[in-house]
Amino acid sequence: xxxxxxxxxxxxxxxxxxxxxxxxxxxxxxxxxxxxxxxxxxxxxxxxxxxxxxxxxxxxxxxxxxxxxxxxxxxxxxxxxxxxxxxxxxxxxxxxxxxxxxxxxxxxxxxxxxxxxxxxxxxxxxxxxxxxxxxxxxxxxxxxxxxxxxxxxxx
Numbered sequence: 001x002x003x004x005x006x007x008x009x010x011x012x013x014x015x016x017x018x019x020x021x022x023x024x025x026x027x028x029x030x031x032x033x034x035x036x037x038x039x040x041x042x043x044x045x046x047x048x049x050x051x052x053x054x055x056x057x058x059x060x061x062x063x064x065x066x067x068x069x070x071x072x073x074x075x076x077x078x079x080x081x082x083x084x085x086x087x088x089x090x091x092x093x094x095x096x097x098x099x100x101x102x103x104x105x106x107x108x109x110x111x112x113x114x115x116x117x118x119x120x121x122x123x124x125x126x127x128x129x130x131x132x133x134x135x136x137x138x139x140x141x142x143x144x145x146x147x148x149x150x151x152x153x154x155x
Contacts, residue, residue, distance in 0.1 A: 038109050041117055041140055041147050045104055052102040057089050065141065065148040073153040085152075100127030115142045123154065 034042065044063045051059035061082070064070055068081040072088070079088060093099045108120040117140040124133035139151035 034109070035111070037111070037117065037142070037147065041109060041119065042106065044147055045106070045119075049102050049104055052099060055096055055099055057086065057093065061086050061089070063149055064152070065143060065150045067150075069150070071151045073151075075155065097128045100125040100129075100131070116140065117147070 048060050048063045051057075051062070064082055064085060066082045070080065070082045070085060072079050072085045074088075079085065103124040103126070105122040105124075106119060107122065108118075110118045112118055119136075119138040119140065121136055121138075122133065123136055125131060134155045136152065136154040138149050138153075140147050141150045142148075143150075
């Protein structure tokens with residue numbers, strides 16, 4: 001079932017290794033316009049923030065691959081499948097006080113191939129019950145013409 005993700009995960013591993021060897025700590029300044037695919041990924045992530053901030057986890061999850069092979073890696077380790085990821089979000093963010101207001105800071109959006117992108121970013125939740133945040137890495141795959149998150153590692 002997970003064999004189809006082995007090649008992109010290998011590419012992701014090589015990208016992470018190359019990124020770890022870099023000493024740059026800030027985003028490079030760029031005046032280039034993002035590609036159509038990168039713009040679509042950025043738009044998808046902006047829609048996720050909007051859905052989250054409206055308290056709509058079902059709409060937030062539209063950015064993920066609706067498949068049993070979706071991989072989500074969080075503080076408890078890996079979990080598999082779209083429905084499990086949605087259930088975990090609904091369990092851990094079960095109301096406005098828990099959800100708060102979401103902010104993403106995209107640090108790197110890197111094309112790996114015509115069908116894969118790798119994203120590194122920071123997330124932050126401004127909440128009444130206490131602010132939290134961390135780092136995420138996402139592997140996007142173009143499936144049936146639509147970009148979807150197939151691997152999410154959030155810490």
